[in-house]
Amino acid sequence: MSTETQNIIIQKIAKSKISEVDFSNLAFGSVFTDHMYVCDFKDGEWQTPTIKPYGPISIDPSAKVFHYGQAVFEGMKAYKAEDDSIWMFRPEENQKRINFSANRLQMPSFPKEMFFDGLETLLKLDRDWIQKGEGNSMYIRPFVIATESGVSASPSKEYKFMFILSPAQSYFKGGGSDVKVLFADKYSRSANGGVGAAKAAGNYAGQFYPTHLAQEQGYQQVVWTDANTHEFLEEAGVMNVFFRVGDTLLTAPTSDRILDGITRKSIIQVAQDMGISVEVRNVRVSEIVDAAKNGTLLEMFGAGTAAVINPIAGFGCKGEDYTLPKLENSYAMLLRKRITDIQTNKAEDKHGWRYKV
Numbered sequence: 001m002s003t004e005t006q007n008i009i010i011q012k013i014a015k016s017k018i019s020e021v022d023f024s025n026l027a028f029g030s031v032f033t034d035h036m037y038v039c040d041f042k043d044g045e046w047q048t049p050t051i052k053p054y055g056p057i058s059i060d061p062s063a064k065v066f067h068y069g070q071a072v073f074e075g076m077k078a079y080k081a082e083d084d085s086i087w088m089f090r091p092e093e094n095q096k097r098i099n100f101s102a103n104r105l106q107m108p109s110f111p112k113e114m115f116f117d118g119l120e121t122l123l124k125l126d127r128d129w130i131q132k133g134e135g136n137s138m139y140i141r142p143f144v145i146a147t148e149s150g151v152s153a154s155p156s157k158e159y160k161f162m163f164i165l166s167p168a169q170s171y172f173k174g175g176g177s178d179v180k181v182l183f184a185d186k187y188s189r190s191a192n193g194g195v196g197a198a199k200a201a202g203n204y205a206g207q208f209y210p211t212h213l214a215q216e217q218g219y220q221q222v223v224w225t226d227a228n229t230h231e232f233l234e235e236a237g238v239m240n241v242f243f244r245v246g247d248t249l250l251t252a253p254t255s256d257r258i259l260d261g262i263t264r265k266s267i268i269q270v271a272q273d274m275g276i277s278v279e280v281r282n283v284r285v286s287e288i289v290d291a292a293k294n295g296t297l298l299e300m301f302g303a304g305t306a307a308v309i310n311p312i313a314g315f316g317c318k319g320e321d322y323t324l325p326k327l328e329n330s331y332a333m334l335l336r337k338r339i340t341d342i343q344t345n346k347a348e349d350k351h352g353w354r355y356k357v
């Protein structure tokens with residue numbers, strides 16, 4: 001059956017797949033809900049979007065996304081509170097950032113009103129898939145791909161904007177308590193004037209090989225350093241990074257090399273609200289190694305939508321391994337609780353970050 005609401009054509013699935021899903025054991029990003037949202041751009045404008053059963057899409061093999069990687073994406077989450085209300089966290093930030101990323105790759109912006117209409121309609125349709133309770137969320141993956149056929153190296157004139165939804169628990173296998181990272185000293189993620197600040201698909205593909213090498217040595221993620229000198233710590237593969245030296249939290253400033261993470265900036269604000277001293281400044285590899293050696297490096301943690309706030313158990317740098325202490329009341333856990341309480345409507349939202357669906 002097909003209906004049209006708010007200028008969206010809705011084709012509902014005949015029978016939900018929800019009963020086939022084991023919600024107690026979800027590998028991140030592996031299960032998708034019944035429906036997806038698709039909106040095509042052609043003849044210079046976005047067409048009427050469709051919400052349809054989740055499934056394969058058909059694209060010409062010469063489409064530019066396959067040859068030149070003209071693709072951007074976002075990561076967002078929705079949460080179900082105890083009273084069954086559904087909330088998103090700072091979704092306007094993702095909406096702005098996907099257009100920032102798209103424009104950096106010479107792709108058209110997607111209108112704000114269509115973004116929210118589409119996403120809210122999809123979330124309401126698949127709301128039974130959003131699980132309540134600690135650690136559960138609905139991971140939302142908005143993305144845009146270049147679909148025009150033809151292999152000339154030029155921007156596409158046609159695109160697909162899509163939302164797909166994936167019920168999520170922990171990003172890292174086993175809950176993420178033993179994540180170790182390797183500081184990069186050879187490969188780089190991004191350079192001045194490049195696309196590092198955009199959520200361009202290729203930024204992630206470029207990390208797969210160095211991350212694979214790091215994984216062979218027992219590390220889960222690489223912490224990227226500046227491409228010029230490898231002396232300053234920037235961000236990890238799927239998260240921004242924070243360092244606690246003594247009682248102070250350190251994190252790198254954003255730049256055209258570093259993603260302006262929404263969890264990152266929320267942590268900076270919440271930490272300051274809690275009276276924690278935060279320094280946003282260039283963080284030297286050598287100061288973190290020295291702090292690990294003299295015992296003042298108390299914590300490291302990663303922060304991102306998918307990873308939430310994930311403590312880092314240790315790091316490798318220039319052939320040496322460093323283990324971090326296990327703290328009872330770590331900043332990572334205090335901040336994680338405060339942020340997830342705001343996200344799930346359990347704590348006061350004094351900055352107006354929650355968005356009711």
Ligand code: COI
Nearest residue numbers: 075076238304305306307
């Ligand atoms: C997110 O945290 O949402 C991200 O986009 C990282 C992703 C590559 C898993």
